[in-house]
Amino acid sequence: MSETQANKWRKTRTIGKGKYMLFFGILPWGIGLAGLFTGLEWLTQQTFTPSWLYIRLAVFLVVGFFISSVRWHALEQKFHTYSTDK
Template sequence: MNQEQAAKWAKIRTMGKARYVMYYGVAAWGVGLTALFTGMEWLTQGTVTGQWLTIRLLVFSVVGFILSNFKWEKNERSHRGGQ
């Protein structure tokens, strides 16, 4: 991690792990991918299925939660100077 990345991470980490995971994982990944795939469903099929919308939101939110947890831990190790 270079100095610029370390400074950026130092600022981001002040929000805490829980808020980071909710913001970057659940909100960004979960809601973002749900909106993207629901939009694709609307464009290709002309309709949105409520059941698939719920499934997408749950699956993508869990995936985002897991990915952002790994990202937090990776950034923390890098910030401390570890690999």
């Protein structure tokens, strides 16, 4: 981790893990991917199935939760290593 990355993470981590996971994982991955796949469904099949939208939202919200959680812990570990090495 460089000094610039450490400063950016220092600022980002002040929002807390919950908000980080919400704004950097759950919402972007959940809503973004559900919207993308629903759009692809519309473009390729010219249909829209609401039940599939709800399933996609549920699945991708969970995916976003795990991705952001893993990312938080990885960045915290890098930051801790960087801080102790300095």
